[in-house]
Amino acid sequence: MKTIHLITPVTTRGLRNLDEIAHLASPVLSFTHSILDRGPPSIECEYDEALAVPDTIVRAIEAERDGADAIIIDCMGDPGLKPAREVVRIPVLGPGETSMHLAAMLGQKFSIVTVLNSVRPMLVNAAKVYGVYEKLASVLVVDIPVLELEHRLGEVQQALAAKALDAVERDGADVIVLGCTGFLGCAAAIEKHLLAAGHDVPVIDPIPATVCVAEAIVKSGLRHSKRTYSVPRSKTIIGFDIPDFK
Amino acid sequence: MKTIHLITPVTTRGLRNLDEIAHLASPVLSFTHSILDRGPPSIECEYDEALAVPDTIVRAIEAERDGADAIIIDCMGDPGLKPAREVVRIPVLGPGETSMHLAAMLGQKFSIVTVLNSVRPMLVNAAKVYGVYEKLASVLVVDIPVLELEHRLGEVQQALAAKALDAVERDGADVIVLGCTGFLGCAAAIEKHLLAAGHDVPVIDPIPATVCVAEAIVKSGLRHSKRTYSVPRSKTIIGFDIPDFK
Amino acid sequence: MKTIHLITPVTTRGLRNLDEIAHLASPVLSFTHSILDRGPPSIECEYDEALAVPDTIVRAIEAERDGADAIIIDCMGDPGLKPAREVVRIPVLGPGETSMHLAAMLGQKFSIVTVLNSVRPMLVNAAKVYGVYEKLASVLVVDIPVLELEHRLGEVQQALAAKALDAVERDGADVIVLGCTGFLGCAAAIEKHLLAAGHDVPVIDPIPATVCVAEAIVKSGLRHSKRTYSVPRSKTIIGFDIPDFK
Amino acid sequence: MKTIHLITPVTTRGLRNLDEIAHLASPVLSFTHSILDRGPPSIECEYDEALAVPDTIVRAIEAERDGADAIIIDCMGDPGLKPAREVVRIPVLGPGETSMHLAAMLGQKFSIVTVLNSVRPMLVNAAKVYGVYEKLASVLVVDIPVLELEHRLGEVQQALAAKALDAVERDGADVIVLGCTGFLGCAAAIEKHLLAAGHDVPVIDPIPATVCVAEAIVKSGLRHSKRTYSVPRSKTIIGFDIPDFK
Amino acid sequence: MKTIHLITPVTTRGLRNLDEIAHLASPVLSFTHSILDRGPPSIECEYDEALAVPDTIVRAIEAERDGADAIIIDCMGDPGLKPAREVVRIPVLGPGETSMHLAAMLGQKFSIVTVLNSVRPMLVNAAKVYGVYEKLASVLVVDIPVLELEHRLGEVQQALAAKALDAVERDGADVIVLGCTGFLGCAAAIEKHLLAAGHDVPVIDPIPATVCVAEAIVKSGLRHSKRTYSVPRSKTIIGFDIPDFK
Amino acid sequence: MKTIHLITPVTTRGLRNLDEIAHLASPVLSFTHSILDRGPPSIECEYDEALAVPDTIVRAIEAERDGADAIIIDCMGDPGLKPAREVVRIPVLGPGETSMHLAAMLGQKFSIVTVLNSVRPMLVNAAKVYGVYEKLASVLVVDIPVLELEHRLGEVQQALAAKALDAVERDGADVIVLGCTGFLGCAAAIEKHLLAAGHDVPVIDPIPATVCVAEAIVKSGLRHSKRTYSVPRSKTIIGFDIPDFK
Known part of the structure; x- marks a missing residue:
């Protein structure tokens, strides 16, 4: 187990x-x-x-x-x-990292559809650090804050579908990544919407x-490289109650 | 199932x-x-x-x-x-594609250790097409042909371990990818060898x-994008007996 | 001779x-x-x-x-x-390779106008492998299959001219590459069309x-590097009648 | 004032x-x-x-x-x-950002000499996000923890000078960036050391x-773009006493 | 002094x-x-x-x-x-170099608004050589020659403001660089224009x-690297009266 | 003719x-x-x-x-x-441009062997502007000034051969570009030297x-794009006797 x-x-x-x-x-x-x-x-x-x-x-x-x-x-x-x-x-x-690498494996270019403009630079920088920036077609937003997603679900789904279509038709995306884990469960409906518009494109639910x-x-049996992610040296941290980790 | x-x-x-x-x-x-x-x-x-x-x-x-x-x-x-x-x-x-994306997720830079020099341009070009070239530290070879791997297993393991160590210490690799599926089963021994030299580095068995x-x-429930991989148009292929695929 | x-x-x-x-x-x-x-x-x-x-x-x-x-x-x-x-x-x-490098030498950015969408990822990947991706402005298509080019020549020429103009005005192309060898002979007409629209742009007939x-x-007296393109090792190929090449 | x-x-x-x-x-x-x-x-x-x-x-x-x-x-x-x-x-x-951009302006390639290996991935990722990665020749380390810098000053200076020389002669650096603000005051001595070895190379003290x-x-009269760095939406943060910032 | x-x-x-x-x-x-x-x-x-x-x-x-x-x-x-x-x-x-590096430090992407199309390839090539090409969103032009700027100041300011707005809204620029030193003094008005359109974006007056x-x-106390910019060897220049510089 | x-x-x-x-x-x-x-x-x-x-x-x-x-x-x-x-x-x-593009077509990576260190940044920047930087393995120098090439021909040939071998064996070059037009006629001897060392590698005589x-x-019938290289606007140049070119 x-x-x-x-x-x-x-x-x-x-x-x-x-x-x-x-x-x-x-x-x-x-x-x-x-x-x-x-x-x-x-x-x-x-x-x-x-x-x-x-x-x-x-x-x-x-x-x-x-x-x-x-x-x-x-x-x-x-x-x-x-x-x-x-x-x-x-x-x-x-x-973020996992979906972008999966998207890179499933098609030529991918776009991310996320919540707000304030998230865009973060996702673009992440794509650069993760090494998949060249495969990123665009980052689009539905302009709805995270805590309102649940209460405006219909609107969210419509906006996601519309932006995903823009990503495919205007920006050349071959794969869509949902850019907020709060969109969980929305992928199938967007795939259907894209298919109805003639685009057989996978949508990744992160x-x-x-x-x-x-x-x-x-x-x-794989794990992260300790050559990239070294164990921190022991030191006295003030103001945070971090459990022992060695 | x-x-x-x-x-x-x-x-x-x-x-x-x-x-x-x-x-x-x-x-x-x-x-x-x-x-x-x-x-x-x-x-x-x-x-x-x-x-x-x-x-x-x-x-x-x-x-x-x-x-x-x-x-x-x-x-x-x-x-x-x-x-x-x-x-x-x-x-x-x-x-090839899968291991390179996994390697990109497990550390900062990865190297591939493969069989022969003739394979190097192929793997480098693949890294460019897959979008992970910037994370590729080097491609090294053990200089043993595929069909001799089985019969020269001790030699293969030694050469892999030596080249993996070069990749880490000289080329700055944080993750090693075995560059031939004929190396199946060799990863654990190489990890041990690297660890003995002070490098806690994952080795991907593809x-x-x-x-x-x-x-x-x-x-x-994901699949490849049909926008990248369109179904071929029907046409008469001569000399190959390709089963129907539509 | x-x-x-x-x-x-x-x-x-x-x-x-x-x-x-x-x-x-x-x-x-x-x-x-x-x-x-x-x-x-x-x-x-x-x-x-x-x-x-x-x-x-x-x-x-x-x-x-x-x-x-x-x-x-x-x-x-x-x-x-x-x-x-x-x-x-x-x-x-x-x-493909030759035209892209020529195009890179004749202007700042080039676009390729080709037959079908299914060809686009192939040409984009080729540009990455050939090393000229940064100079590729766009790949556009006329949406006409290869075997119909000959019979729909007027339509082909019009579509090529229209797409070449899009490439220049919208995507910023300075040079056009005809993206199918079946377009042989169409370059002059497209150059004329672009010139009439005010764009003095070369069109490469591949x-x-x-x-x-x-x-x-x-x-x-040049030739390809055998360090990149090694002579294949002798081995028994089944099902293909390849003449001796050593 | x-x-x-x-x-x-x-x-x-x-x-x-x-x-x-x-x-x-x-x-x-x-x-x-x-x-x-x-x-x-x-x-x-x-x-x-x-x-x-x-x-x-x-x-x-x-x-x-x-x-x-x-x-x-x-x-x-x-x-x-x-x-x-x-x-x-x-x-x-x-x-970090400022020194890297200055270094990019003062010469063709720059190297960073920092404290420990654990800092290397951070600086490399920063160079990618800041957009100057192509001008980064290498990141080298003196392998001395920050809190020991003060007490091992002679050793620090020698190690910095030696690594800076490696950066220039082996990695092709034209400019050196001191990779820890704890190195403040060491730049002049390193410049002198490099000059003695025949390299007229600026050393940036960050x-x-x-x-x-x-x-x-x-x-x-410049400032950061609020299009990149939007003011955070008001929300209740728990466990941190953040002063009002609107 | x-x-x-x-x-x-x-x-x-x-x-x-x-x-x-x-x-x-x-x-x-x-x-x-x-x-x-x-x-x-x-x-x-x-x-x-x-x-x-x-x-x-x-x-x-x-x-x-x-x-x-x-x-x-x-x-x-x-x-x-x-x-x-x-x-x-x-x-x-x-x-050119200084403004582009400053722009890279002030936001995620920058655009340059310059005088004429003939200047565009020069600025794009400069961005490549300076190492900031990845952060360049676009180069736009007002299509007014340098020597007419002074006499057509109202028109210049309007065109600059309009193009800067295009850069932000269409090309995703977070920072604007005025692409001609003849635009000196125009930055504040353009910032105001962008702010009125809802974009709090810095405009760099080079x-x-x-x-x-x-x-x-x-x-x-910094200076350019003499490893990048070596002192020219003494030689007899014909037709130019260059003062001694050694 | x-x-x-x-x-x-x-x-x-x-x-x-x-x-x-x-x-x-x-x-x-x-x-x-x-x-x-x-x-x-x-x-x-x-x-x-x-x-x-x-x-x-x-x-x-x-x-x-x-x-x-x-x-x-x-x-x-x-x-x-x-x-x-x-x-x-x-x-x-x-x-420069032509040889680099040819080299890119003849093998995976190329190196340039040139005269002096002062030329290196110029060639590297040129490779960036020409769009072939990713295929450039290294720039090496023989450290002999242009005007001495003729009189030190034996030394030049030896140094070129030695540096070309370094480029292949250490930097991974598959093609060599002679980095000064003053090396005209030296390519064949270098190719022979490399072949004797086991490397079947083309050497481009620019x-x-x-x-x-x-x-x-x-x-x-091709020519450069006038969209990249516009005809200069007429203006009064002082101090240079430029013939009419319109």
Whole structure:
């Protein structure tokens, strides 16, 4: 039995429900989940992300200590991805990085459709660091804040479908990546919309896709390179209660 | 139950044995296998690859017709990857593309250690097309032909370990990719060798890793973009007995 | 007297007529020509290209054996370019590679106008491998299949002119490359059309241009690097009747 | 009178002394300084950096409120640079970004000599995001932790000089960037060492250089783009006492 | 007291008036100025630039001999920047290079709005050589020749504002660079225009910005690398009266 | 009969002798030649190049007026290439640009072996502007000034061979480009030296190769794009006696 731990790196209870990925569980795979004690209620810019990272690191250390086999950080900005990889030895995946590499494998160019303009530079910079920038056609936005997604679901789906179509027809995207993990569950409807317009194009729903890739990495026995993600030297941190990680 | 079909794109019987990946099978995953009726005995240059592609396409069409859920082409040159994606609708994966994207996710830079110098331009060009060239530190060779790997296993392992160490210490690699699917099973020994030299660096064994990613893609319900890989227009092909694929 | 051998890598008789390039012959330059015994009737996707390669290799070996001084593969996808370079010592040129490098020398950015959408990823990937991707403004299509070009010539010319104008005015192209060798002879009309719209822009007709560059390479005594294109190791190929090439 | 506020983003008192930059003050330029209440004692990896960011953001907001005209974050990793730019309207500069752009202007290629291997991926990724990666020749390390720099000064200087020489002679660097703000004051000795070896190469001392560029930006009336660094939406942050910034 | 010498690399008297930058002078900074004896009246293409360079080199040598601390070449094409750096030891700055690096530091992507289409390839090539091409969103033109700018000021300002808005809204620019030093003084109006349209975007006025950066470089004690810009070997130049520079 | 005009852009008589390319002439191709009245005796840095350009432009205008069909600028730095293209309508080729594109077509990576370190940044920047930088393995130097090449021929040949071998074995070059047109005639000996060391690698002698490509471009009826190289606007140039070119 392998366990994947999902950290939803915000303080808002109920944003993520494990039921949404329950169909991916199996006799050999289970999920655990945590959110943050301190941090922002949602992540929509560099500032939000910065405040989400310290507690994300804590959750990662706890998850490894509690026996998780892999960790997924449940936000397309992949907050804390790199420091978390430094403090644990189990694989840590971000849906941003994972979806972009999957998209690169499924077609020639991909576009990301996300929530707000303030997220665009973050995703573009991430694509540069992850090494897939050349395959990024565009980043488009539906202009709806994260915490309103749930209550404006119809509007969200329509906007996503419209922007995905723009991405394909105007920007030349061959694959669509949903650019916020809050869009979970919307992929099929967008695929259908694109198909009706004549475009047989896959739409990547980041969390389910990342769960499956995390399982693949665990099953292959792979892990992150400690040459890239060295264990931090011991030092006295003030004001953060970080559990031991050595 | 999902089935992954492995095409070993050469005419040499016995090069690939499903026992080598049997530990990846499960109650929900089985494997089938085929080799080529016509083509080269091994793939070590563009010429070999070119002659492997027509029958690889045939095997891909047959595999989809026979119910496979995904196809893996068992060679780091990914021969026939793109045309096979055009003629089937199930995911087709190449260990070259898959390993390079995994490597890009596991560390800052990766190196590939392969068989012969004649393979180097092929892998470098592949990295450019796949979009991960910027993360490729180097391609090194052990200078042993594919069909001699089995009989010179000790020598192969030593050479792989030595070249992997060069890749890390001289070229700055953080992750090693075994550059020939004939190296299956050698990863653990190389990891140990690198660790003994002070480098905690993952070594990707392409076939097991690609099997796990293929399973992940099937489980996520993803597939290749038909906008990149359009179904070929019907036309009369002379001299090749290609099964119907529409 | 030097001889350039043109391989039209399809099985359709009459698509290429040496008369079309007769004006480039001279007392010191003659042409020979061959088509394929097996392969596709035209090349419009990766699948077609894959099936054209084996016999293209055969034709290349025969051409060298028969005394050719250089070989041109008569298709913008450059099918078999790399394996053919491995099996012969005379220069082998593809109109795709040659036209793109010429275009890069004649202006700041170039666009390619080709037949069908299914060809676009092939040309974009080729530009990446050839090293000129940064100078590629766009790839546009007239949406007419290769085998209909001849019968819809007026329509083809109009569509080419319109798309070339789009490439210049919208995508910023400074040079146009005709993206199918079946467009032979259309360049002058398009140049005129662009000039009438105020754009003094060269249009590259790939086959004549490649013939002239091939002659230049022969005259300079240059050839392809055997460090990139090594002679394949001897091995028993099954199902293809490849002539000896060592 | 303009004021530049320097945030040394660690909790260690006394690491930075304004005397070190006093010669850059003038009747029209003064400096103020702060360190962190909570965070790491020094920054040597992603983990350290992550924990330095929240309080760096607080310091930035306070500095703007207290009338600073520009802010410099005193660490080559530029921790908190992007979120700080979101929460204030005055220019915020990082010595990492500033030094790399200056280096790009002073010569063809530059190398960075920094403290530890764990910092290398951070600086390389920064170069990609800042857009100057193509001009980066190499990142070398002296392998001495930040908090030991002061006590091992002779050793530090020797190691810096030796690595700078390697960067020039082996990696082709034309400009050297000191890769830790703790190296302040070492540039002149290294320049002399390089000159003695025949290399007339500038060595950038990041903090003085960034102070001068910050003054230049203030004097020009420039500021960061709010299209890249949008003001964060109001939301309830838990566990961090962030001052109002609207 | 430091002195910055401005070379306006044209023969037209009165194009540049030091009053325009007088507000940047101070008790510790003064300006001197020169124009060319021979060369073009304005610079709008490679040909103009080529003829401006010899006398620009002469002016640079004279300026250093006369005690200048830094030199600025007053044209966005940076004519003579590289040769001038070879013949003097004081810093030589071009507003093209300087503005592009500043723009890269102030936002994610920048656009340049310049005079004529003939200048576009020059600026794009410059961005490639300077290493900031990836951050360049677009180059737009107002289609007004340099020598008419003064007399058509209203029209110029309107066109600049309109093109800057296009750059932001259509091309995704986060920062605007005025692409001709003849636009000096227009930045504030364009910023206001963009703000009225909802875009809080900095507009870089190249000459004031470059003056401030030159002062910063002088103050930091930095200079150009003699490993990139070697002193030319002594040789007999015919037809140009170049002052001694060794 | 077509005529190619060679401009040797220096004032030194006798450096170039048309006999060296006489074997490339034919009943349909003849050569004419000019040198400069004013400029440097040889070109070894940006300063030399800058002073060579004005008279190179004059020679280009004269050559077109005198009926030349194409112009070659006889220096690897391609001085005046771009302005000359603006003032004439016949093709103007530089051996730097032409050799780099040919090299890119003949193998995976190429290296340039040139005279002096001061030339290296110029060639690297040229590769960036020409769009072939990704295929450039390295630039090496023999450290012998241009005007001594003739008198130290044995030494030159040995140094070229040694550096070419370094380029292949250490830097991974598959093709060698001679990086100074003063090396004319040395290619065959270097190829032999490399072959003796086991490397079957082409060595490009820039002037003969560029002559042949120029002939190819003339024969194809191609020319440079006037969208990239616009005709300069009429204006009064002071101090240069430029012939009319409209």
